[in-house]
Amino acid sequence: MTTPSTADEPATAPGGGLVRLRLGIAYDGTALHGWARQPAQRTVQGDLEEALSRVLRQPVSLTVAGRTDAGVHATGQVAHGDVPRAVWAEQRPRLVRRLRGVLPPDIAVHTVEEAPRDFDARFGALRRHYVYRLTDADSGPPPLRRADTVGWPRRLDADAMAVAAELLLGLHDFAAFCRRREGATTIRTLLTLAVTREGDLVTVRASADAFCHSMVRSLVGALTAVGEGRRPPEWPAALLTSTERSSEVPVVPPGGLTLVGVDYPPDDELAARAVLTRGLRS
Missing domain, CATH: 3.30.70.660 (Pseudouridine synthase I, catalytic domain, C-terminal subdomain)
Structure with missing residues (x-):
């Protein structure tokens, strides 16, 4: 258990030509030092953000449903990130396959889909x-x-x-x-x-x-x-x-x-859920 305490991910304000993407993620955590990015250590977030930035040719920041610790695995992890709509339109048909080509074999992105603007992988989860x-x-x-x-x-x-x-x-x-x-x-x-x-x-x-x-x-x-x-x-x-x-x-x-797995409410309840969860966590 080597993952340090980190600040909560800030709420990302969609808009400005951005589209929110929801990623379905799996990984074998044996050789990984948890989800959260750490200096000089392999982490899921670090490898994923690097792969996305390489494929999309611009920086991408991810917010995750559950920050797993070193050595813990996932088959149903969820994260979100915001990218320009034009980039998403261009890469959408082949993004999952392209990520497969650049990610290490112990991390896989099995789905990438456009999410509602109010979707928050962490604070929207039920x-x-x-x-x-x-x-x-x-x-x-x-x-x-x-x-x-x-x-x-x-x-x-x-x-x-x-x-x-x-x-x-x-x-x-x-x-x-x-x-x-x-x-x-x-x-x-x-x-x-x-x-x-x-x-x-x-x-x-x-x-x-x-x-x-x-x-x-x-x-x-x-x-x-x-x-x-x-x-x-x-x-x-x-x-x-x-x-x-x-x-x-x-x-x-x-x-x-x-x-x-991670469960979420219907799309029309996402914003309210995120507000409620943020209040509980603080």
Whole structure:
């Protein structure tokens, strides 16, 4: 987890001959130092903005739905950026293919489409969806899934983990599960936290209006403590009374975490959603 705290992306004022583009993005985060651009480090934002600027022959700045940390993957990441309408008209038919030709193989842009002027990838989002994959097989992760599945050294009781997960749902202050960022709230609405087992694979699915720094990996860490029998199912929910990060909560490795989707409201509700979310975040 090496991504530093960064200021919120400013709201971009569309107009002036610009068109807002919505990008659908996937990446293998193994060799990447998170989303946010960092000096002398490979990041998703850095590689993507460089590729877009090269193809479109002008600088492009991106705002993302969820700033994933170092080592975290995505199949359903969303970002937006503004470009001149004439450039978009020229490049639209072949932009995805041209980006494929200049991006490294661990980053892909699978869709680029014109978005409404009020679309904001970050502040317009209703829900983010993550999946965390663990295997407690003696042989470890299958070779073809080793990048996105963590090998767990002890057998996990997925049923006990599911009971613990259910008790965490709802609107709470998740300070015990978050790495504090100056000026950022840790109050979130956890909509889904579900644990399932299929053979040796244990999958944790998490959905919320938003997640604070390190929250998903900490939630999964608390659930694994329950799954190993070291803590009772009621223990993670008991931490919700804390107002600061709990040193008792383990943080699981980043490689098992994938951002799989982001939900947005209908086009006519985008502006109102962005205003509401910005108010909540401040």
